[in-house]
Amino acid sequence: MTATLIWILVALVAIGLYLSWTAGRLDRLHARIDATRAGLDAQLLRRASVAQELATSGVLDPAASIVLYEAAHAARQAEEEQREVAESELSQALRAVFAEPAQVEAVREVPGGEAAAHELTEAVRRVPMARRFHNDAVGAARRLRQHRKVRWFRLAGHAPFPMAFEMDDEPPAALVDRAA
Numbered sequence: 001m002t003a004t005l006i007w008i009l010v011a012l013v014a015i016g017l018y019l020s021w022t023a024g025r026l027d028r029l030h031a032r033i034d035a036t037r038a039g040l041d042a043q044l045l046r047r048a049s050v051a052q053e054l055a056t057s058g059v060l061d062p063a064a065s066i067v068l069y070e071a072a073h074a075a076r077q078a079e080e081e082q083r084e085v086a087e088s089e090l091s092q093a094l095r096a097v098f099a100e101p102a103q104v105e106a107v108r109e110v111p112g113g114e115a116a117a118h119e120l121t122e123a124v125r126r127v128p129m130a131r132r133f134h135n136d137a138v139g140a141a142r143r144l145r146q147h148r149k150v151r152w153f154r155l156a157g158h159a160p161f162p163m164a165f166e167m168d169d170e171p172p173a174a175l176v177d178r179a180a
Helices: 002-055 064-077 078-098 101-109 113-147 148-152 172-177
Strands: none
Touching: 002 078, 002 113, 002 148, 064 078, 064 172, 078 113, 101 113, 101 172, 113 148, 113 172
16 A cells, blocks of 8 residues: 555656746747747847838939838837738839849949948848748647647646737848859
8 A cells, every 4th residue: 555655746747847847848839939929020120120211321223212211110110919910012122123133233332332342241041041040949839738738737828829920021132142
């Protein structure tokens, strides 16, 4: 009888340790999601800031400046619910403005243009990476949260279900081709 109680107690402790480890893992995944989201937000803000700066520099023709400025301003001012759409529209505006390599060359030829074009190129290249890191972290947390043990024992607590950030982040070909 005593041996049976000891084995039951050992089994309960082992189960408790396993559930505790799983809850800790889930907590670390949620912290990773927060960190990757902050990195994504920083890269999106950097891209919008560089685009807005370039639009107001007078280097681009007036129509391209207006399109780029409005898209960058909308991306910077967007509410969280509209952020994905606004960032996608900025990507589309960047592709429209820099569709031709001649436009990129025109920017590079003005004083300070080489640095501005390089900064924009780096900004548009980093956004897809940051988004991929964020969505990978979200996917890992979602897979763990779908396990029965996590749902039954409510190991996620009151943390909201993680959502991926889906947007059009394809960079302008003229910028990427020149940098590669």
